Amino acid sequence: NAGVIQTPRHKVTGKGQEATLWCEPISGHSAVFWYRQTIVQGLEFLTYFRNQAPIDDSGMPKERFSAQMPNQSHSTLKIQSTQPQDSAVYLCASSRDSGNTLYFGEGSRLIVV
Amino acid sequence: GDSVTQTEGLVTLTKGLPVMLNCTYQTTYSPFLFWYVQHLNEAPKLLLKSSTDNKRTEHQGFYATLHKSSSSFHLQKSSVQLSDSALYFCALRDTGGLSGKLTFGEGTQVTVIS
Numbered sequence A: 001n002a003g004v005i006q007t008p009r010h011k012v013t014g015k016g017q018e019a020t021l022w023c024e025p026i027s028g029h030s031a032v033f034w035y036r037q038t039i040v041q042g043l044e045f046l047t048y049f050r051n052q053a054p055i056d057d058s059g060m061p062k063e064r065f066s067a068q069m070p071n072q073s074h075s076t077l078k079i080q081s082t083q084p085q086d087s088a089v090y091l092c093a094s095s096r097d098s099g100n101t102l103y104f105g106e107g108s109r110l111i112v113v
Numbered sequence B: 001g002d003s004v005t006q007t008e009g010l011v012t013l014t015k016g017l018p019v020m021l022n023c024t025y026q027t028t029y030s031p032f033l034f035w036y037v038q039h040l041n042e043a044p045k046l047l048l049k050s051s052t053d054n055k056r057t058e059h060q061g062f063y064a065t066l067h068k069s070s071s072s073f074h075l076q077k078s079s080v081q082l083s084d085s086a087l088y089f090c091a092l093r094d095t096g097g098l099s100g101k102l103t104f105g106e107g108t109q110v111t112v113i114s
Helices: none
Strands: A005-007 A010-013 A019-024 A031-038 A042-050 A053-056 A065-071 A074-079 A088-095 A108-112 B003-005 B010-014 B019-021 B024-026 B033-038 B045-049 B056-059 B062-065 B075-077 B086-093 B102-104 B108-113
Touching (some): A019 A108, A031 A074, A042 A065, A042 A074, A042 B086, B003 B102, B010 B019, B033 B062, B045 B062
Antiparallel strands (some): A005 A019, A065 A074, B062 B075
């Protein structure tokens, strides 16, 4: 079991550029979550997919952020026109179903300069 | 909405001493709590999860008891080790919504010194 895989592990992008982060959930897990981690805000929920369908995006900033899950083996989080305040570690997690234990990836550290 | 409060931001203690990390929560639904631990540059990992009211759960020397009367799920260990240095998060599952998403507390950074 390889666990949740996130790529890239580190990304530095210039202000105004686009950043795309990838997540491969654990095989057989139907629920995928995205969280953002910063020192100031801690772990913040962004969005949730179940069986690839978007279920809850209540934590997503309304502008510039979007997430997709085109197939059961990967999800993407895209940030358009990145800003310095988007700098954070973006964590993906999966679980067997929505009521089960979340398994986190190691995260993608985004730095916007 | 749901919320979780961890009162200690930083805890430093000597190896072999006991530790208690506070966690209180607010929810209008049935509470289901977790403790996650995150070592430096690693993924958060589940440490333990709540059981029924007033029942203690244990894992890897850590233990916690859900107390609905006080809306608490404090984490304890009787004798900390150097390897326990990490960031600890208390989390509450959304049992009233569709996702079962977790709401996390602010986290407690634990540093164990020799």
